[in-house]
Amino acid sequence: MRCEHYLLIIVLVILACGKGNICCNALLPSPSLLVSKRGWDCQTPTPVSVRKISNDDKSSTLDIIRGGDINYISRIKEGYNQRISADPSFLSKSIIEVILAASTQYIAEVSRRGQARIIPEIDFVFAGVLTAVCGKYYSMWRVARTVTSSDNKVAVIETKESTNDWRDKIPNNAFQSTLLDGLTKPTLQSRFLSFILPMPNLFKAGFIASTLGYGLTALLIHIRTLLIPHYVAATKPVSVIGASLYTGAFMALVSNIRYQLLQGVVEPFIDSVFKKLESISSDRKDTILDKLCLLANVKRLTIVLVRLGNGLLGSFIAITGMKAFGLQQLKE
Numbered sequence: 001m002r003c004e005h006y007l008l009i010i011v012l013v014i015l016a017c018g019k020g021n022i023c024c025n026a027l028l029p030s031p032s033l034l035v036s037k038r039g040w041d042c043q044t045p046t047p048v049s050v051r052k053i054s055n056d057d058k059s060s061t062l063d064i065i066r067g068g069d070i071n072y073i074s075r076i077k078e079g080y081n082q083r084i085s086a087d088p089s090f091l092s093k094s095i096i097e098v099i100l101a102a103s104t105q106y107i108a109e110v111s112r113r114g115q116a117r118i119i120p121e122i123d124f125v126f127a128g129v130l131t132a133v134c135g136k137y138y139s140m141w142r143v144a145r146t147v148t149s150s151d152n153k154v155a156v157i158e159t160k161e162s163t164n165d166w167r168d169k170i171p172n173n174a175f176q177s178t179l180l181d182g183l184t185k186p187t188l189q190s191r192f193l194s195f196i197l198p199m200p201n202l203f204k205a206g207f208i209a210s211t212l213g214y215g216l217t218a219l220l221i222h223i224r225t226l227l228i229p230h231y232v233a234a235t236k237p238v239s240v241i242g243a244s245l246y247t248g249a250f251m252a253l254v255s256n257i258r259y260q261l262l263q264g265v266v267e268p269f270i271d272s273v274f275k276k277l278e279s280i281s282s283d284r285k286d287t288i289l290d291k292l293c294l295l296a297n298v299k300r301l302t303i304v305l306v307r308l309g310n311g312l313l314g315s316f317i318a319i320t321g322m323k324a325f326g327l328q329q330l331k332e
Contacts, residue, residue: 087144087145089303093303093307094141096304097307098133098137100311101137101311102133104314105133105315107312109124109125109129109315111316112319112323127217127243130209130212130213131209131214134212135209139255139256140263142198143260143264144172145264168180170197171194172194173263173264195256199253202248202251202255203251205248205251209247211244214238214240246322254317259310262306266306267306270303278295281295
């Protein structure tokens with residue numbers, strides 16, 4: 001893969017995150033501005049009442065389904081707000097991650113297989129890219145730093161004291177400075193457990209993502225065989241179960257550690273460095289605007305490059321493992 005391909009990907013990601021505008025602040029507006037625009041607050045939404053209609057069981061069922069859907073969406077919104085509170089750039093980084101997940105997986109596929117083998121092995125390439133997008137973003141989401149908003153801290157503390165659940169004492173990211181309440185410092189044991197706790201969910205997400213990716217690919221191969229009977233694929237059929245088990249284990253172990261370090265150590269270090277640079281630049285009143293604009297764009301570029309490297313590393317490891325376990329083979 002030529003250098004200009006990497007540069008093109010980086011430029012497209014920066015433009016997508018910055019929407020073509022030069023931002024003189026951080027990567028995103030403040031969390032309060034996002035909350036005010038979207039109407040999302042961190043308070044638990046009022047549960048949807050379920051009407052009991054004795055003469056129409058279908059209406060009651062629909063009400064229950066609607067209530068479940070709304071509660072599920074509210075949990076996603078609450079989780080999003082917690083991640084924004086811990087990292088105001090989370091939304092921008094999410095856009096970066098999705099774009100880079102597809103780009104880096106494709107780059108890794110080309111590097112491992114060669115440009116000439118992309119079309120003959122397009123079955124593997126498509127499934128790998130689709131699985132990478134789903135798996136990498138969920139890994140990012142699951143182990144991202146979380147802190148509740150200041151308005152909801154009292155409720156979080158009261159809930160933790162009333163339930164006394166051991167999970168409340170484990171941080172979402174092993175390296176974040178406080179627990180969800182934003183006040184309590186995690187213990188060494190709880191930091192270690194934060195690597196163990198997300199493993200079942202990461203394994204399940206990886207298994208589902210791989211099943212969808214390779215299952216859809218198998219369906220497309222079947223359709224292609226029906227439409228073009230004389231076409232002969234250069235690859236052997238992939239074991240969907242084997243690939244799904246491998247992807248689930250890969251996300252629970254490799255992706256877990258990579259994203260914990262990325263979001264808990266590397267990116268906070270980048271944030272602290274640029275905060276110091278901004279404070280130094282603020283001493284020069286005549287050029288403060290230009291310097292802040294430059295620092296914001298350099299910070300954005302740095303995050304893109306770091307996530308690009310993380311994505312490439314994950315893709316190379318994943319493809320190498322798939323081939324080592326015999327999950328991706330060519331016909332002899």
